[in-house]
Amino acid sequence: MTLSDTPDTHPRLDHAADPAPPAQPGLTAFGPDFPFAYDTWLTHPDGLGSVPPECHGEEVAIIGAGISGLAAAYELMRMGLRPVVYEASRLGGRLRSEPFADGDPATIAELGGMRFPRSSAAFFHYVDLLGLQTRPFPNPLTEAAGSTVIELAGEAWYAQTLDDLPPLFREIAEAWDGALETVLHLGQLQQAMRARDAAAVKRIWDELVPRWDDHSFYEFVASSEEFSQLSYRHREVFGQVGFGTGGWDSDFPNTMLEILRVAVCEYDDDQHLIQGGAEQVPRGLWDRPVDDAMHWPSGTSLSSLHEGRHLGAVTRVYRTADGRLGVVDAEGEERTYRTVLASCQTWLLTTQVQVEEELFSQEVWMALDRTRYMQSSKTFVKVDRPFWRDIDPQTGRERMSMTLTDRLTRGTYFFEDGPDDPAVICLSYSWMSDALKMLPHSAQRRADLALQALDRIYPEVDVRQHIIGEPITVSWEADPYFLGAFKGALPGHYRYNERMFGHFVQKDLPTEQKGIFLAGDDVSFTPAWAEGAVQTALNAVWGIVDHLGGSTPEANPGPGDVFDQLRPVRLPA
Template sequence: MSMSMLVPDFPFSYDTYLAHPAGLGSLPADAHGTPVAIIGGGLAGVICAHELLKLGARPVVYESAALGGRMRTARFPDSPAPPADLGAMRFPRSSRALFHYIDQAGLRTAPFPNPLAPATPSTVIELGGERHYARTAADLPPLFHEVSRCWEQCLRAANGDALRAAIAQRDHHAIKDLWNPMVARLDDESFYGFLARAPGFAEQPFRYREMFGQVGFGTGGWDTDFPNSILEVLRVVLTGADEDHHRIVAGADALPRAIWRLPLGESAHWPAGTSVATVHPGGPRMGARRIHRDARGEIAVTDMLGNTASYAAVIVTCQTWLLSARIDCDEGLFHHDLWSAMERSHYMQSSKTFVTVDRPFWRDIHPGTGQHAMSMTLTDRLTRATSLLEDQPNGPATICLSYTWNDDALKWLALDPAERVRLMLHSLRMIYPDVDIAAHIRGEPITVSWESDPNFMGAFKNNLPGHYRYQQRLFTHFMQDSIAPQHRGIYLAGDDISFTAGWAEGAVTTALNAVWAVQRQLGGRACSGNPGPGDVFDELAPLVLGS
């Protein structure tokens, strides 16, 4: 069986749940039309809205900016060049629940030109001023292969091969038997600490770890992840999330926008053809300013214009920091342990800068060397990663001049777009002295620094060592039978609630958790033969570590 992004902490097969011909279940007739508030119109929010609409509820979406959230796409005016995906832009094929919706929306995808990927004409790795050109990994010097072998040795020592096989076979019991002891053993371990002590890198000089951090394998360098929990990294590499990436040709935001408009077929309550868009004439409501419990015990949401409405159930899909920093959220809605988990969330900074060019000039062949004029580039310079995007051989194309995280992203924060581009071109000129990249650029650059966006305050969450307990609290919040009544009826969803923050698959799966919980709260149930995530929770539940 091919690999799926089956998260080992809770190995529920969301893709087969979605694909079941009986659907996700039903609501009793007296619950049809019940309004359910959804805070945030990103991918998790629109999936919650679409699936609740199918069940017969009436989703009410609040959005402070534009639909899509961090699936944000900017387009170059009057140009057919590939769009600039400022947030999510690479989607592993192992994200099978995500691709369920991509397929439903009828969106076309194309392989993403990651370093050394089959879709990438060539890759240049430049470290310490030394440049290496490669069309395949076999073209790299022996030292790179030694570093790669060290990484694979680290994974084998952590039972990575056995866990990969169990995930591929969807052997839930084997997954838990292998993963739970790893959680208990490695929760306090950073990625760098794991590398420094694990068989493989432990026997090698520092230069090996430095090279792995600067270049990595798969999508590129790993060093911005070095302070994070090793568990975060293992979830990525052992579920195939760092390989076989695709991009949505129309732009990442085409997916949430398509789900927003996706018409229902047969429905127990709504007429055929109803969509989330048709029950939101004019678009979503303004963003939420306040969330509190009203005198009747329902949850009231006040929007930015002061309009207030009360709901039996509310799903919050925005980043959790916003519940304390941007939204006046009643502290009594969540237990203080959950507030601690939200406040301790560690968000990664991220910056990208895109330009459009007249044509994919990088495919030009140098007559003397036989090499491409320019390549997908990994470097220890300011730019770090440069990606080349094209949809047609001779038409306009797009360059992601720089994609950086954490400290590397902060270096760009204070600079305006023109200054960012100037410095990026200077770095690339050191690598490609004979290529006049600037001569091919057309129009204005497009750039983003997610940490400066007040609606996000960071790109995505990535847990630090010792944060597993916080993540377990956040992910399992949708199971509310055992919590106090004053904390019920409000549910968290979004990729930062998942065990795979930063991946769209996590937004999908936690949205489905929240939908199951609301369905159950309103008296509904899953279909016979297709149990939902909460129905099998006790069997698959994430490990609970001691206090």
């Protein structure tokens, strides 16, 4: 031990006079591709903008009633427009909270989005607006989970923190953190995002885009200096266990840019669930009466404008002879509009909806068609109580834990409201090839397969005796109105993403392509995250207002007003 390492045993008399370190502002999804403060725009006292008085009451078509479509509809209603919402399935999109057969609202299966990072400031604006309560999501190695079991190649480890696991896991965590810092300059970029320093964010990020657009996640891991010093087993376990929320090998083929965005925005950290179900957010926007809307009387809601019922599926969108946009629904009813927002999955614009080809450029059509969706499967059961919290008298540990495994289940999560209340187990949450293994099977067969896998990990626990009723399951790729869970961009897809994201700024488009807008997490740079859905919804709101001759307040410019300065970097054709 050197003198500098010697513990200071003498109390400092002047410590009270030391200035406290400044509080570090929380990180939000400020970019990195388009560093615009959507949360600040939303909360500014001058509002988002206005349309000319002669536009008040004008109908605007909204195709898709997920969080993106309904957030846009809500804000357009507040400006005095009349959103007309079309939805082929049910309100909420992939924020779908499915009750079990007994209808108990306290126990639901979150079939779509279920964990929301606190850095999603625009999304949480609406969560807070609706007065919804959240709590930490029981991810692996978190206090909310209590304990975690990692089981790989037939060997299991019980842990409450990373320190409880063998050294291999810390080596993986340190290699991942080191690789990110080496390549991404994570600390610098996040500091710029916290400071809302758009110029610094763009300077760092725009240099990374051309370097990493053509490279996959796996290539990044395998070629990084930090991982190249470790064994193949380290990479294999990293794929199975991952970072933050679990294994990431299903994302290994994706562009590394997509993973870098998750890391820099801390989307895999500090995730929360919404008590009572995430579907409350879009449904809350549908039902919420407003008292600050232009044109509409106090108490108006999207629901009241629709007399409680949205319109059905859209089958056709086309340009009319007088230059308006025609929308035909499944009942054959035809309406025309000056503006249309398509917030459905982009593949539906070439499968479920006959969209006139001239409404988009061939470059945009290429981007819409080449969007790649990832498969996802979940299976849930309701149980009589959170029995997994029971303590095994022999080990002193909980009977079951949040579980990550290379078996069929991949991730198993536990949800509870009280020690004696009914609870819910997500038996299996899997993606891509693991999800496809479930695709042909019934809900009961999927539950049986998951329980068989868990029997191998917990041979002393009889889960079946606690199950109440029938299981609930989902495969988003089997739903004709989704065709997949969310986008997973491949290497080389940045140009497609940039075309879709920037489409809301239409000043340079030919007349025949103006008036139709895109929104949704698959249009954003951060697919699978509700924040991307909300941000693109707000982009579309700006675009629709601009198209109708409206404007934003001088003190509160919108995303289109600053697009030329902040726009995502363009790569050569």
